[in-house]
Amino acid sequence: MSNRAFNFNAGPAALPLEVLERAQAEFVDFQGTGMSIMEMSHRGAVYEGVHNDTASRLLKLLGNPSGYQVLFLQGGASTQFAMLPMNLLTEGKTAGYVKSGSWANKALKEAKLIGDTFIASSSEEDKYMSTPDVSRLQLPENTAYVHLTSNETIEGTQFREFPDTGSVPLIADMSSDILCRPFDLNQFGLVYAGAQKNLGPSGLTVVIAREELLKNSPKHLPTMFRYDTHAESNSLYNTPPSFSVYMMNEVLKWIEEQxxxxxxxxxxxxxxxxxxxxxxxxxxxxxxxxxxxxxxxxxxxxxxxxxxxxxxxxxxxxxxxxxxxxxxxxxxxxxxxxxxxxxxxxxxxxxxxxxxxxxxxx
CATH class of the missing domain: 3.90.1150.10 (Aspartate Aminotransferase, domain 1)
Incomplete structure (x- = not known):
């Protein structure tokens, strides 16, 4: 198309033209059902097939590591800033945060509302124009997890390598660089990402986590803020952002083609x-x-x-x-x-x- 803009938006961001054209062709009638995928029940076999294929396709791109589950959630990465400590930062524990810039600071701010935190490493003195040194992190014995932001969209920094945190789960907000390069998911307990930069349109948030981290959400949490709610229901406890999941599946197919x-x-x-x-x-x-x-x-x-x-x-x-x-x-x-x-x-x-x-x- 000759009239396509040169789109350098930070998010929602550019989508592959091939994906948009495929979606356009299927928009009114998806796979001969006589309906758009936006119109059909999320409990039906057609949508569930797309839903499950999207999760398995994502894990396949990441090497099919054992023991991980994909959740399709809503509320953006900003909701994960709170949902993460609500589920994993339990009483008597502390969480380490790597301060690398604007989004890392927002994640830390939310965690402080939930429980005890500490700064694992920071590049604040450099005005966040470099990534913090994470090669020798000092972690208290009661550390629940270590959180970092793999890529800072505002400052323009990106981690080249990720730290070895041993038995402490490493958590990453990968909203702005997930699937831009290979990475070893086995290094992480959990990664999350808003879809609107590299995965698809806005409205969908992806969480990929070790299954054991999704099983024991604190009982006092509201139902919708519990990881185990969504893990046990295959992310179908409530109506998912079905069109965004479908679009993500098409983007993943496009990545395979590249x-x-x-x-x-x-x-x-x-x-x-x-x-x-x-x-x-x-x-x-x-x-x-x-x-x-x-x-x-x-x-x-x-x-x-x-x-x-x-x-x-x-x-x-x-x-x-x-x-x-x-x-x-x-x-x-x-x-x-x-x-x-x-x-x-x-x-x-x-x-x-x-x-x-x-x-x-x-």
Whole structure:
């Protein structure tokens, strides 16, 4: 399609065009049922088939590790900031949080409302322009879990490696970089992610957890906030976001077609390298915000000489069909979110625009 925008939104974000076109073809009549999947019962065999296939397809992409279960929930990752400690931070325990930026801080803020916490590591002194050192974490004996945010969308940092926390469950908010590269799920007790960046449309939150962490939710919790409620009912205790689950299944099929996670990572690094090289080779006209070794391959943040020039960059880019290049309101600057579904051609178009903008205003 020639009229597609160059979509660099941080989320909801770009979806693969092939997925949108498949969904369009099935939108009114799904698999000959005479109904859209949005219209059918979530208790029926047709939807349950899609539901179960989505969970198994996700685990297959992650190597089919034994002992894990997928939950399809709602409320975004922000609800998981509270639901996680409600279920796992029991009396007499403490939870370690790695402070890597804006989203990690929000997760910590919610956990403090539930129980005892401590800072396992932090990059606050570096204004979160690097990832915290997690190579030698000191964990109290009563640590319930260690939580980190694998990729900070606002600052533009991303962990290259994850810590070994031994018998203490490692928990990760992977909302903005899940399935952008292979990772060993066996390192984690639980990972969660809002779908609206790499998995599908908004409205769906995915939790992947060791089964033992989902079995013993505290009895005093309201039913809908208990992990065991959703684990025991195959995420069908209440009506799931059925269209979002269907779309996620189509996105997972698309990832398989790209060469699975290895193929996706290769494409993502090619895109990120092109953009970072343009920034680094601009003679200081564009300045990357994050230490090079901690740069995200999902969210590329950069600055210019003045806020006025950055505003002009955004204004002129929008005229050329670029969407979402303004930095987050809390930090300013510029940001290009280049998630899985953002094609290489969009990065090439952005780089060409950046070079032309520098010629005109440098």
């Amino acid at each position: 060469g699975s996670l290895e193929g996706i990572e290769e494409k993502n690094r090619e895109k990120a390298d092109l953009l970072y090289q343009t920034i680094d080779n601009s003679g200081g006209f564009y300045r990357g915000c994050v230490h090079p070794e901690d740069r995200s391959i999902m969210n590329v943040t950069f600055r210019m000489a003045s806020e006025e020039l950055e505003k002009l960059f955004v204004k002129e880019s929008e005229k050329e069909g670029f969407v979402g290049l303004k930095g987050h309101r809390s930090v300013g600057g510029l940001r290009a979110s280049i998630y899985n579904a953002v094609p290489y051609g969009s990065i090439k178009a952005l780089v060409d625009f950046m070079n032309q903008f520098q010629k005109s205003h440098g």
